[in-house]
Amino acid sequence: MKIVRMSALAAGVMAAFASMPGLAEVSVSIEAAKPGPLISKYVYGQFAEHLGTGIYGGLWVGPESAIPNTHGWRNDVVAALKDLHVPVVRWPGGCFADQYHWRDGIGAQAQRPVRINSNWGGVDEDNAVGTHEFLELVEQLGADAYINGNLGSGSVQEMAEWVEYLTAGGKSSLAALRASNGHPAPYNVAFFGIGNEAWGCGGNMTVEQYASEYKRYASFVHAAPGSGTQFIAAGGHDDDTSWTDYLSAKAQGRMDGISFHYYTSPGADSKGKYGATGFDESRWIWTLQQTRRMEGFITGNVARMDQHDKQNKLALVVDEWGTWYDAEEGSRSGFLAQQNSLRDAMVAALNFHIFHAHADRVRMTSIAQMVNVLQAMIRTDGGRMVLTPTYHAFKMYVPFQDASSVPVRLGNNPQYTHGGVSMPAVSASAARGKDGKLYLALVNTNPGEAAEVAVDVDGAGAVSASGTILTAAAMDAHNTFAAPDAVRPAPFAASASGGKLVLKLPAKAIVVVSVQAATP
Ligand code: AHR
Numbered sequence: 137m138k139i140v141r142m143s144a145l146a147a148g149v150m151a152a153f154a155s156m157p158g159l160a161e162v163s164v165s166i167e168a169a170k171p172g173p174l175i176s177k178y179v180y181g182q183f184a185e186h187l188g189t190g191i192y193g194g195l196w197v198g199p200e201s202a203i204p205n206t207h208g209w210r211n212d213v214v215a216a217l218k219d220l221h222v223p224v225v226r227w228p229g230g231c232f233a234d235q236y237h238w239r240d241g242i243g244a245q246a247q248r249p250v251r252i253n254s255n256w257g258g259v260d261e262d263n264a265v266g267t268h269e270f271l272e273l274v275e276q277l278g279a280d281a282y283i284n285g286n287l288g289s290g291s292v293q294e295m296a297e298w299v300e301y302l303t304a305g306g307k308s309s310l311a312a313l314r315a316s317n318g319h320p321a322p323y324n325v326a327f328f329g330i331g332n333e334a335w336g337c338g339g340n341m342t343v344e345q346y347a348s349e350y351k352r353y354a355s356f357v358h359a360a361p362g363s364g365t366q367f368i369a370a371g372g373h374d375d376d377t378s379w380t381d382y383l384s385a386k387a388q389g390r391m392d393g394i395s396f397h398y399y400t401s402p403g404a405d406s407k408g409k410y411g412a413t414g415f416d417e418s419r420w421i422w423t424l425q426q427t428r429r430m431e432g433f434i435t436g437n438v439a440r441m442d443q444h445d446k447q448n449k450l451a452l453v454v455d456e457w458g459t460w461y462d463a464e465e466g467s468r469s470g471f472l473a474q475q476n477s478l479r480d481a482m483v484a485a486l487n488f489h490i491f492h493a494h495a496d497r498v499r500m501t502s503i504a505q506m507v508n509v510l511q512a513m514i515r516t517d518g519g520r521m522v523l524t525p526t527y528h529a530f531k532m533y534v535p536f537q538d539a540s541s542v543p544v545r546l547g548n549n550p551q552y553t554h555g556g557v558s559m560p561a562v563s564a565s566a567a568r569g570k571d572g573k574l575y576l577a578l579v580n581t582n583p584g585e586a587a588e589v590a591v592d593v594d595g596a597g598a599v600s601a602s603g604t605i606l607t608a609a610a611m612d613a614h615n616t617f618a619a620p621d622a623v624r625p626a627p628f629a630a631s632a633s634g635g636k637l638v639l640k641l642p643a644k645a646i647v648v649v650s651v652q653a654a655t656p
Contacts, residue, residue, distance in 0.1 A: 282368075289339075478525050581644070599652045605646065
């Protein structure tokens with residue numbers, strides 16, 4: 137085994153690794169000859185809600201701002217997001233979606249009404265960002281739009297008219313209104329959600345009530361023929377599969393997917409804190425263990441869909457996921473601002489592997505949220521911006537967008553155990569990228585022990601691997617405006633020695649490499 141090229145950072149962690157005796161060798165067998173379902177690019181989707189500085193300040197500064205922007209959207213944040221190849225953005229909520237009235241956000245800015253954002257801090261919502269502004273953002277990003285309609289406090293007519301305004305051509309008066317507001321061509325809206333969390337902030341309904349509402353909405357809300365808009369029902373959360381069960385069995389009207397939400401909590405520490413940083417190993421492993429529950433939740437929901445939708449028409453849309461901690465000290469109540477550490481990057485990577493494993497049903501997800509809110513990619517402060525460890529995880533996994541999943545078998549995988557909690561130390565996922573390369577992603581969850589991973593492809597060994605590694609000295613390592621690169625990816629490469637390719641994973645590390653298989 138020989139590491140041939142390495143950055144200073146990776147060389148440092150490898151040196152620490154070299155002194156660790158007696159590591160068990162984990163085997164990873166990639167079955168490249170048996171490609172599975174496509175991993176939709178939409179699995180790497182984002183969520184931007186009218187919440188805190190998630191939009192106002194973090195993304196939107198307005199055209200008159202001194203912060204460099206294009207038609208109001210900040211250039212620095214948009215450029216960084218473009219590097220993630222953001223495939224889809226969900227907007228305007230979340231809970232906010234069910235209090236949003238789309239006509240408030242069209243026409244001359246000065247004439248738009250000011251409303252109170254009662255879900256999130258009771259702040260003034262001046263509707264500076266509305267339909268046209270959001271659709272310009274996704275255009276700047278090169279992403280698709282996932283617009284979430286208001287079922288809770290809106291009406292069937294209001295939602296039907298919004299979809300017509302968005303997608304209609306011809307002589308429709310709503311299309312003419314859209315044109316008069318600057319966009320003659322119909323918009324491309326890839327996804328449209330009918331309400332959000334109807335069991336909670338979206339109206340406190342039972343699934344039976346929601347299904348009956350859905351039927352009514354689906355009867356009247358139509359995208360223009362040929363627009364291809366897919367409709368997503370608001371579904372359940374956590375371990376409750378009853379929404380997926382009932383909706384996939386009984387709901388009537390066009391439905392292309394059912395949403396599902398699950399947030400990862402670290403559990404309270406001895407001081408009752410759910411801290412984003414400053415946690416000990418018990419909160420590390422608990423967080424990772426909690427996030428791994430996503431596997432069981434998806435399996436449970438998919439089983440319900442498989443029972444009622446034998447043709448696999450419905451997608452399971454995990455359109456809210458990620459970590460939820462105590463709000464950052466000093467941050468405004470209701471703004472859900474939190475720091476983001478190496479632990480969050482691990483959470484992201486473990487979830488990616490789960491989504492890949494269920495690629496046939498999980499055809500879209502959106503992490504909560506894109507900027508400044510919960511498990512964000514980017515944090516801003518005035519004109520400053522910092523990329524989080526989660527951002528780096530998303531960037532490392534770009535090759536998995538629209539890749540063909542490939543089965544991976546792990547052997548001799550040690551358990552990582554701490555304080556009575558236990559999980560397999562190594563998680564793996566593989567895919568054949570659009571570029572034809574074979575990609576392997578590995579996560580070593582153990583913060584105290586490295587792992588050696590022997591890789592073979594179709595039983596024929598592998599020659600080399602190269603890509604990137606994300607790790608840091610501390611479990612809660614994070615990036616700040618003062619130290620923006622404390623956690624950042626470094627190059628990672630290895631070559632076979634004696635016909636065997638072994639990757640040395642440091643403790644608490646994520647590695648994504650392209651693997652060159654041995655010629656049979
Ligand atoms: O992402 C924050 C909130 O969490 C969303 O608005 C809501 O849907 C969920 O409860």
